[in-house]
Amino acid sequence: MTLCCPSLPWPAHRTGPSVTAALGWGTVSTTKPVAAVSVAALEVTPQSWPLPPALAPMALLGLLVLLALVGPVGGTCGLRPMASDHSSGGGTSVQPGAWPGIVSIQATWENGTWHMCSGVLLSSQWVLTVAHCFARGGGVSTWEVVIGTTDLTQPGPESKVRHIQRLLVHQHYVAATARNDIALVELDQPVECSDYIQLGCVPDASLRVSELKSCYIAGWDFGSGMVLQESKVHLMDTELCNSSPWYAGAVHLDNLCAGYPQGSIDTCQGDSGGPLVCKDNEADYFWLVGMSSWGRGCERARHPGIYTSTQHFYNWILLQTGLSPAERAGPAPEPVVTSAPEQPLTSSGTLMPMAFPHQILVQFRNLLQEFLQFLKDKKA
Template identity: 55%
Template structure:
């Protein structure tokens, strides 16, 4: 599967000048993180931390200092520079040295993104560290069929004004293609930004994480859950009885799952919407990145857009000297000869061949 991850990235990203070498031709790596699968609380475990089910609606871990630096090197903070300060608007995932994958909902009411920025390589925006990079947004590519009312096709791409170099703190996310059985992945995480009370809108934001499980979409879409509101291109993740979920401020945040064989993570979803936070039978709904794999490649320019096949060229007309059939007659013409004429013909032909043989013999 490690080779598969490399092939996926080669198909999705492609080289971009000298920045490609710094990514070592791989994606989904977490070089600064240890094995979190046994450390991050599982909501369904018997020793569940009751703070995960608190009623304040902030269902990621909000009381801690945040995750260690470099824990999730693919997540980014998308920020708006406004007159009253710099605000964290939503999250995204770096999938290419110059492209960020996020959700269209983040930009549905944005009038001018020229002053927006993308913070990369930091977990605590108050203390971003030496690997922290800031890029402006060159352009926003929202899905052409995005519906703000139903959140259908809730996905977007951001082209950065300059590419970034990969490091221990900045890595690319692996977008799976149709060959990956996403439903079979068992170790999954969500991450989001949380602002501490009394601190500045951006400088007080730290990255938090939580362990989740993928939930069958049919169950998630049943009458007692979301009642058909989940689209085929969506995923559900969390727990049936709630307790851990994305919430306000987590929009566009990545849903990542560890590969069942290789030591890397797949970027399988982006936080899209939900009803409330961490409620019973109300898990988070995520845009499935796998569903939009080809769309992503087309937008980045790695594959040509899919167009309608051109009409077939007319076949050349071949003129023959065969007599045309009479109207309403068979296409094939049958010509018959009397039997005695045919016998004389073949007898003369045989005599002629014997004559030639004697002359040449």
């Protein structure tokens, strides 16, 4: 068991541009994963190194360290190590560990502790969920986040319980229209990753979400006996969802529409904040593309589920989690419920990508490659 990456995660390395699209990876302008660039591929050996022999071992060691920093072997998000099969129908109970990123957000009242919403773990101390979950909850000082379980009646030894240290609701959330229905929860203590606890991958704008083919939803519907349910769904065209026989313009630009035209499979009460994930078309990991936000009724024809698009809020998530303090020694006395500040914009109107550490390291590696090639050409 290891501590979940305290910074923002990225998926397992695979070929193709989508791999660099995960939250926290930055905007690396390359179509190949950095980890695929090996010392052998660069033909960097003490014999071929275009430097004095005495300096070659130290230079080689430095390059190895640099490559290790830029491209860690293996991914840190979007993994489902305990999932054997993916659901093909609706309302299927899942096996323990099948959805290792999902969490249950629970409130304690006079008559007990109840599941309120779902969320997804993004790092060792941050959970992504929806804002409307907290609309009628009052103070969250007694709320709990249960991580690493599928059965809320019998969480099991693999599960962890944390309290809410801080709640960040989007500054432009509008309850009446469900615009900007997104929130971040900071846990009072970090959690450790395991086969039952993994991190979700949020895509940036470079991933073409509409082209993802295999998508799934999960949640603890109140009628399911509090055992996590999963279903396979299709991403649907937003214009179709906004047409007059469907939602008649109520779907916003920050939403995704997923389900089936005939209904039958949908998220419902108790599923709010539940993940909409889509398998990468070329690799065996999953993108967290949406969070269950709203709908009209349950499983109705021409009224599929509406989800908050995580890609739409990529910069907002990056900004808020980047502002979080370093790992804390213990819980704060009282959670802080705040409205998140505005995003700083560049002259082009978009948030500047986070340049350090990965982007700078990749740029340095590219410059180093060019320099080595220059020396080799000069020697030849």
